Amino acid sequence: PPSLRLAVVPGDGIGTEVVEQGLLVLEQALRGTGTTVTTTDFDLGARRWHATGQTLTDEDLAAIRGHDAILLGAIGDPGVPSGVLERGLLLRLRFALDHYVNLRPGKLFPGVTSPLAAPGEVDFVVVREGTEGPYVGNGGAIRVGTPHEVANEVSVNTAFGVERVVRDAFARAAARPRKKLTLVHKHNVLVHAGHLWRRTVDAVNAEFPDVTVDYLHVDAATIFLVTNPSRFDVIVTDNLFGDILTDLAAAITGGIGLAASANINPDRTAPSMFEPVHGSAPDIAGQGKADPTATVLSVAMLLDHLGLPDAAARVEAAVAADLAERGTAGRVRSTAEVGAELAARVAG
Amino acid sequence: PPSLRLAVVPGDGIGTEVVEQGLLVLEQALRGTGTTVTTTDFDLGARRWHATGQTLTDEDLAAIRGHDAILLGAIGDPGVPSGVLERGLLLRLRFALDHYVNLRPGKLFPGVTSPLAAPGEVDFVVVREGTEGPYVGNGGAIRVGTPHEVANEVSVNTAFGVERVVRDAFARAAARPRKKLTLVHKHNVLVHAGHLWRRTVDAVNAEFPDVTVDYLHVDAATIFLVTNPSRFDVIVTDNLFGDILTDLAAAITGGIGLAASANINPDRTAPSMFEPVHGSAPDIAGQGKADPTATVLSVAMLLDHLGLPDAAARVEAAVAADLAERGTAGRVRSTAEVGAELAARVAG
Ligand SMILES: CC(C)[C@H](C(=O)O)[C@@H](O)C(=O)O
Ligand SMILES: CC(C)[C@H](C(=O)O)[C@@H](O)C(=O)O
Numbered sequence: 001p002p003s004l005r006l007a008v009v010p011g012d013g014i015g016t017e018v019v020e021q022g023l024l025v026l027e028q029a030l031r032g033t034g035t036t037v038t039t040t041d042f043d044l045g046a047r048r049w050h051a052t053g054q055t056l057t058d059e060d061l062a063a064i065r066g067h068d069a070i071l072l073g074a075i076g077d078p079g080v081p082s083g084v085l086e087r088g089l090l091l092r093l094r095f096a097l098d099h100y101v102n103l104r105p106g107k108l109f110p111g112v113t114s115p116l117a118a119p120g121e122v123d124f125v126v127v128r129e130g131t132e133g134p135y136v137g138n139g140g141a142i143r144v145g146t147p148h149e150v151a152n153e154v155s156v157n158t159a160f161g162v163e164r165v166v167r168d169a170f171a172r173a174a175a176r177p178r179k180k181l182t183l184v185h186k187h188n189v190l191v192h193a194g195h196l197w198r199r200t201v202d203a204v205n206a207e208f209p210d211v212t213v214d215y216l217h218v219d220a221a222t223i224f225l226v227t228n229p230s231r232f233d234v235i236v237t238d239n240l241f242g243d244i245l246t247d248l249a250a251a252i253t254g255g256i257g258l259a260a261s262a263n264i265n266p267d268r269t270a271p272s273m274f275e276p277v278h279g280s281a282p283d284i285a286g287q288g289k290a291d292p293t294a295t296v297l298s299v300a301m302l303l304d305h306l307g308l309p310d311a312a313a314r315v316e317a318a319v320a321a322d323l324a325e326r327g328t329a330g331r332v333r334s335t336a337e338v339g340a341e342l343a344a345r346v347a348g
Numbered sequence: 349p350p351s352l353r354l355a356v357v358p359g360d361g362i363g364t365e366v367v368e369q370g371l372l373v374l375e376q377a378l379r380g381t382g383t384t385v386t387t388t389d390f391d392l393g394a395r396r397w398h399a400t401g402q403t404l405t406d407e408d409l410a411a412i413r414g415h416d417a418i419l420l421g422a423i424g425d426p427g428v429p430s431g432v433l434e435r436g437l438l439l440r441l442r443f444a445l446d447h448y449v450n451l452r453p454g455k456l457f458p459g460v461t462s463p464l465a466a467p468g469e470v471d472f473v474v475v476r477e478g479t480e481g482p483y484v485g486n487g488g489a490i491r492v493g494t495p496h497e498v499a500n501e502v503s504v505n506t507a508f509g510v511e512r513v514v515r516d517a518f519a520r521a522a523a524r525p526r527k528k529l530t531l532v533h534k535h536n537v538l539v540h541a542g543h544l545w546r547r548t549v550d551a552v553n554a555e556f557p558d559v560t561v562d563y564l565h566v567d568a569a570t571i572f573l574v575t576n577p578s579r580f581d582v583i584v585t586d587n588l589f590g591d592i593l594t595d596l597a598a599a600i601t602g603g604i605g606l607a608a609s610a611n612i613n614p615d616r617t618a619p620s621m622f623e624p625v626h627g628s629a630p631d632i633a634g635q636g637k638a639d640p641t642a643t644v645l646s647v648a649m650l651l652d653h654l655g656l657p658d659a660a661a662r663v664e665a666a667v668a669a670d671l672a673e674r675g676t677a678g679r680v681r682s683t684a685e686v687g688a689e690l691a692a693r694v695a696g
Pocket of ligand 2: 189438591625
């Protein structure tokens with residue numbers, strides 16, 4: 001788009017700090033592309049909830065829909081009861097805007113220290129389903145607080161929902177050099193959902209005959225993520241397994257300070273959302289200590305999604321160059337310093 | 349018991365090989381304790397299923413109930429459809445015999461190589477709930493194989509079931525030097541089940557005031573397992589999260605070749621079951637390559653459960669000594685060689 005209308009949700013804690021830097025880098029990346037950006041800030045998150053009791057109103061949602069994309073920092077503070085903002089705001093956005101592809105790269109950049117002794121080359125992407133599974137909020141409880149309480153959580157999986165994300169994952173695998181797709185589930189225990197996922201992967205494989213497919217139970221997948229992460233190219237999995245695997249993936253590739261994510265609506269019926277995997281980190285908020293790199297890499301994913309792959313590549317290259325030199329830096333830089341250096345590299 | 353009636357389920361693949369060694373070590377460990385062992389072999393697993401279509405009959409189950417404990421090797425081969433033996437045999441045993449405490453130590457023995465660059469001292473235990481959660485088989489599907497298929501899986505959590513395993517975990521934490529209990533769940537998304545777990549931990553904490561409690565979301569727990577596993581002492585969690593965390597725990601402490609587990613019925617209304625975490629490993633079956641150490645450590649857990657802590661300690665010490673020397677061994681030993689050396693060390 002010649003003019004990119006970006007909804008910005010800085011959120012809470014370090015969210016506001018990292019988003020500021022992400023926007024600086026975005027501006028530099030767009031220079032010379034013919035695309036300009038106009039941003040609308042949305043005051044959503046813990047602050048708003050404390051002040052008004054609101055998480056995300058229908059008006060907020062309608063206004064956000066009028067944008068081409070969303071950049072989100074982080075949401076939450078310890079004063080908000082667990083689940084209120086996660087379900088009322090973050091997951092509501094993902095569900096309402098049909099972000100069925102939650103994309104999370106697991107890439108170990110040169111110069112970054114992994115907690116693994118011999119990580120090897122790590123460069124995979126997790127395609128996490130974003131609108132189904134145990135995240136749908138179909139649970140409930142009876143006799144709460146009594147010795148006879150029963151609390152259920154329901155994982156809902158549909159052919160419609162599984163097929164569209166599996167097809168997206170195959171397309172991504174087909175476009176990568178190794179062309180490999182790993183389905184992660186637990187079909188020996190969760191047989192109904194598991195068999196739907198398996199059958200769907202087998203069926204869609206016929207459309208992508210050059211993609212090699214394998215399968216891992218989720219427990220085995222965590223083993224390979226620490227013993228042989230190089231074996232992974234594209235992983236496709238459900239909402240909950242994807243949540244777990246992507247945090248582990250972030251850990252082995254340098255931590256959630258570097259982990260980017262995209263909540264994508266591939267049909268483009270609503271704006272997609274780009275956010276770092278990390279949270280609002282109240283313990284370090286307001287101190288200029290947060291690493292904006294995950295947000296900047298999320299900005300690269302945003303540019304890619306908007307059809308600006310060159311700009312995206314410039315941002316990723318800036319991050320790669322910065323990370324390669326970090327070990328030699330000698331001192332810890334502030335959020336603003338890292339952002340400024342990345343922006344300067346992109347302007348390059 | 350002066351005479352220990354042990355039900356033995358060697359199972360398939362390497363299961364039979366490792367159980368043989370486990371029994372040798374058990375015999376040595378019981379010498380001089382006044383306890384003798386009589387074993388009954390149960391032909392259960394893939395072989396039996398291929399031959400008869402049976403997984404576990406009511407007669408099998410009744411016969412097993414007449415024993416003091418069960419030693420299980422591993423179950424399954426690629427020819428059996430996914431889920432048949434897992435649900436029809438393995439999980440049926442755990443559920444029917446009310447194995448509500450699934451105990452899995454995560455211990456890095458000196459001399460064992462971890463895939464982590466700097467694991468530090470790792471010595472925790474996961475108390476995994478064994479009779480509830482998404483493992484109950486309460487899922488179902490409609491319109492299977494059509495574009496309108498819906499496949500649900502239900503996680504069932506009861507106050508009764510959560511409280512008893514949480515109390516067991518507190519008791520274990522109270523008996524350990526660090527006295528620390530970490531609840532792992534995902535209560536910001538799975539709010540109903542999550543809140544039941546949280547409330548239960550808070551309530552039972554009152555009975556164990558000297559135990560320190562903290563909480564981690566399951567995704568964050570996987571991060572800490574690779575960045576700071578020393579932070580864990582006792583982890584309590586549900587059936588599915590426990591499945592995932594314990595495979596990861598095994599990976600960071602030297603692999604599933606070393607990971608022991610106990611499926612315990614603390615009320616002793618039915619025999620408890622001891623089994624290595626690994627599977628039947630058809631790829632290496634029959635070659636004498638399997639490491640029996642996980643089974644031998646499961647035998648130590650069996651001895652402990654039977655009230656023979658000294659014998660248990662001798663077995664664990666034998667394993668520790670063997671592992672400490674492994675790096676210097678120079679060659680890979682066979683299953684029988686490792687078993688024989690461990691038995692000899694226990695015999696002292
Ligand atoms: C905050 C929480 C709801 C969220 C999730 O579980 O999806 C987070 O962990 C993530 O991975 O983006
Ligand atoms: C085989 C399978 C049913 C089992 C489980 O998921 O519990 C296994 O992975 C385990 O951890 O013992």
